[in-house]
Amino acid sequence: MAGPTYPPAGPGYGPATGVAYQPPRQPPTSGLAIAAFVVAFFSGLVGLILGIVARRQIRRDGTRGDGFAVAAIAIGTVRLVLEIAVAGYLIAGLATGTVAGESSEEAVASVPATGPFAAGTCAGSDGASEGAGSTVDCSEPHVLEVVGTTAGDVSSAAQECSRQVADIADATPGIPAHRADAIALMVGPDPVACVIIFTDGDVTGSVVDGTLAPAS
Structure with missing residues (x-):
């Protein structure tokens, strides 16, 4: 007597293969996005550029790290604004002590780098041209003399110095x-x-004490 027959096993009932279930692999995190995030703390412009490039790469390749790229863009933008503001402040500071039409480098070169700065202090022509000379006695040939001091911002200081020089020059015949x-x-x-x-x-002598005369 023949035994019972059964229908063949369906596709869902195949023999076990012994392979464990593995979840789908996640795409890697963009190294450029991480680099942009780190660099943004040190250079606003570079961090901003790298962040923008990283976002484009992530969208194209499907990698992760968009949060790092967005943060790099935000931090880079803020830092860039601050860097521009600081640069503007420094540039304005370099102009301190100049008169209209002169650079700060020309102004610094006009006085000796060392020595007192009281009224009546004179500097020789070599010191004035090189910007690193020392003061000289006003009885010796010189091309500049301190007539006074003042304080204030660039514009007000320059105006006050022009007034001081004009007043003392008006009192010096044939200056x-x-x-x-x-x-x-x-x-x-x-x-x-x-x-x-x-x-x-x-010149020789001092414009401050009225002994000024052309150098012989």
């Missing part, structure tokens, strides 16, 4: 060709020295 300068100081109680510069060459 040689000259111009005023406002020089930012790094020492002393007053931040700006008012300087008269003789543009036609060396």
Whole structure:
């Protein structure tokens, strides 16, 4: 007598293969996005650019890390704005002590780098041209002299120095060709020295005490 027959097993009842279930692999995190996030703390412009490039790469490749890229863009933008503001402040600071039409480098080169800055301080022509000379006795040939000091912002200091030089020049008959300068100081109680510069060459004596004369 034949035994019972059964229908063949369906596709869902195949023999066990012994392979464990593995979830789908997640795409890797974009290294560029991570780098952009880190760099943004040190350079706003570079971090911003890397963040934008990383977002485009993520959308194209399907990688992860969009949050890092967005954060890099945000941090980079804020830092870039701050960097621009600081740069503008520093540039404005470099202009301290100049008169209209002069650069701060020209102004610094107009006075000796060392020595007192009281009224009646003189500097020789070599020191003025090189910007690193020392003061000289006003009885020796020189091309500039400190006539006073003042304080305030760039504009007000320059105006005050021009006034001081004009007043003392008006009281000096036959004064040689000259111009005023406002020089930012790094020492002393007053931040700006008012300087008269003789543009036609060396003089001797002091404009402050009235002994000024052309150099022989």
